[in-house]
């Protein structure tokens with residue numbers, strides 16, 4: 001399969017590297033505004049180009065990874081090259097109906113809003129997929145690509161936005177927990193690197209435990225909270241400081257475009 005990633009920045013670049021690792025037979029071309037952005041991808045053996053239209057024309061799947069305020073202009077440029085292709089848009093916050101008007105007359109075979117997260121680079125994304133238009137075959141193509149670099153969920157537009165907060169912004173939220181944990185560990189007397197390694201392995205282990213056992217987090221918490229013990233004291237102190245409420249408030253901070 002030939003994939004063109006238009007805009008190899010944080011998300012487009014992570015996707016290019018993740019897909020290159022997972023799908024060695026795919027031919028991946030990345031584009032950017034500046035040649036310097038492309039150097040690290042060329043060094044990893046990917047095709048690079050400053051010409052969006054020829055990259056898209058030569059691809060089966062075109063991934064749009066530019067910032068939201070550039071998306072309409074870049075799509076207008078790409079439009080003549082999109083007939084019969086599958087478009088994947090990473091552009092967050094643009095309503096699907098608006099995106100479809102930008103694609104009007106392009107003859108696109110399928111168009112999808114996809115919100116992955118940065119862990120796509122290491123094959124561990126949680127990617128939400130919303131179909132703007134397409135067929136069972138084009139959806140299977142898109143799902144197959146993102147299944148190769150993590151897990152996927154196909155959702156309607158409302159749940160795409162929820163998924164973006166939970167799993168895409170959620171990567172930053174989870175990392176902030178890791179940072180806070182490590183900082184607390186240093187205050188308790190661990191060396192900074194020791195504390196960071198321990199925080200990371202603890203989160204990794206907790207996630208692996210839930211995934212392996214298929215249990216609810218609270219069921220596992222019950223297993224480690226000895227009555228009157230230090231874990232329940234710690235949990236209650238965190239809740240008193242607003243832990244769960246702060247996480248939920250963070251998730252609800254996004255407001256849809258009016």
Ligand SMILES: NC(=O)c1ccc[n+]([C@@H]2O[C@H](COP(=O)([O-])OP(=O)(O)OC[C@H]3O[C@@H](n4cnc5c(N)ncnc54)[C@H](OP(=O)(O)O)[C@@H]3O)[C@@H](O)[C@H]2O)c1
Pocket residue numbers: 006007008009010011012031032033034035037052064065066067068070074090091092093115116117118168
């Ligand atoms: N970051 C995330 O976690 C995340 C998560 C989900 C969705 N998204 C969405 O992904 C999109 C990209 O976000 P980002 O954080 O990856 O942005 P970014 O790091 O700024 O990357 C954007 C890339 O677009 C390139 N670019 C700019 N104008 C271009 C043009 N005319 N033609 C081709 N390439 C062009 C830039 O090239 P240069 O580097 O050469 O300037 C840059 O590499 C956004 O729409 C965002 O909503 C991001």
